[in-house]
Amino acid sequence: MILAVKNLNLSFEDRTGRRKILDDVSFSVEEGQIVGIVGLSGAGKTSLLRTLNLLQPVDSGEIFFDGKNIVNLKDDEIRKMRKKIGVVFQSFNLFRNRTVSQNIAFPLKIQGLTGREVKEKVEKISGELGLDHRIQAYPSQLSGGEQQRAAIARALVMDPKMILLDEPTSALDPKTTGRLLDLVVELNQKHRITFVVVTHDMDVIKRTCDKVAYLENGRLKFFGPAHEFFVKVEKNEVRDFGTPLELDRKAVEHKGKIIRVLFWGKKTHEAVMWKVARELDVSVNILYGKIEELKHGPFGAMIIGIEGEQQDLFIQRLRESVYSLEEVE
Numbered sequence: 001m002i003l004a005v006k007n008l009n010l011s012f013e014d015r016t017g018r019r020k021i022l023d024d025v026s027f028s029v030e031e032g033q034i035v036g037i038v039g040l041s042g043a044g045k046t047s048l049l050r051t052l053n054l055l056q057p058v059d060s061g062e063i064f065f066d067g068k069n070i071v072n073l074k075d076d077e078i079r080k081m082r083k084k085i086g087v088v089f090q091s092f093n094l095f096r097n098r099t100v101s102q103n104i105a106f107p108l109k110i111q112g113l114t115g116r117e118v119k120e121k122v123e124k125i126s127g128e129l130g131l132d133h134r135i136q137a138y139p140s141q142l143s144g145g146e147q148q149r150a151a152i153a154r155a156l157v158m159d160p161k162m163i164l165l166d167e168p169t170s171a172l173d174p175k176t177t178g179r180l181l182d183l184v185v186e187l188n189q190k191h192r193i194t195f196v197v198v199t200h201d202m203d204v205i206k207r208t209c210d211k212v213a214y215l216e217n218g219r220l221k222f223f224g225p226a227h228e229f230f231v232k233v234e235k236n237e238v239r240d241f242g243t244p245l246e247l248d249r250k251a252v253e254h255k256g257k258i259i260r261v262l263f264w265g266k267k268t269h270e271a272v273m274w275k276v277a278r279e280l281d282v283s284v285n286i287l288y289g290k291i292e293e294l295k296h297g298p299f300g301a302m303i304i305g306i307e308g309e310q311q312d313l314f315i316q317r318l319r320e321s322v323y324s325l326e327e328v329e
């Protein structure tokens, strides 16, 4: 386990008094995982991210990183710890009056590496991130995607164990977003870097995340595998995040039973459904359906109308091969 957050509380003082921002938040992250932090605006996502990098002191609670409680560290220990945790802010925070190369070199120079060592590292990282041709440019001359990669390069150059990303795709077009997400997955697999990503973007969750933390008014309402988060969305247990499949009863004329099926990770569910339907002579009518390609396999939701004498047996048999199945009244 690389990160364990225990009973974290944070509050801020404003005109109305003290306001709770994080309320008894606990979760843990295995090394090499990518975790998405989601929730409505103001839920406390960025505040949580800032506590993880010790930019934000907390009221109470513990944060174990790499086996050590990092809450209440002394200044020199904080500096040491920060080397292991890279941060890429939403606004990238690149030094405007330095080139890409100088931006990436900056943390290494502070470390006291020799000119030659710095040059080698900067070249290696910028090559890996496809920035070699932009190395002498200034941030203002870069596209949003390039600025993002320069900021990631600057974090990566310290060989961090974990990288925190705040809304990494909010300034990017869909194509650049796709490339960034591929890059995150690649860095994660190649270097085993753990990522914690604050995002509003469902694509980030679908394509990169192993786990999801869902915050509502500072409380962690869900923490678990990405596909289980999508189950929550389908069951309408997550406010304003994603749209569950709805059955429009008026639009459907159906005499038999209607079932809602959720499936995950197996590509065989549909084959099973048709096979069982044939065996039991049940007719199957898919009324609504959708499939999301998650990192660890497809997640799907279907609303199905069935007819035939052996409907109940069909439901029983199908239930064995899907994630969940319920009858719709």
Ligand SMILES: Nc1ncnc2c1ncn2[C@@H]1O[C@H](COP(=O)(O)OP(=O)(O)OP(=O)(O)O)[C@@H](O)[C@H]1O
Residues within 6 Å of the ligand: 012, 013, 014, 021, 039, 040, 041, 042, 043, 044, 045, 046, 047, 048
């Ligand atoms: N330094 C601060 N002082 C007082 N209140 C703050 C401070 N920083 C954040 N807040 C408040 O804490 C709450 C949570 O903010 P935070 O930025 O963590 O939310 P968020 O979930 O990241 O929102 P968004 O998605 O809009 O970025 C907000 O109501 C915000 O106004």
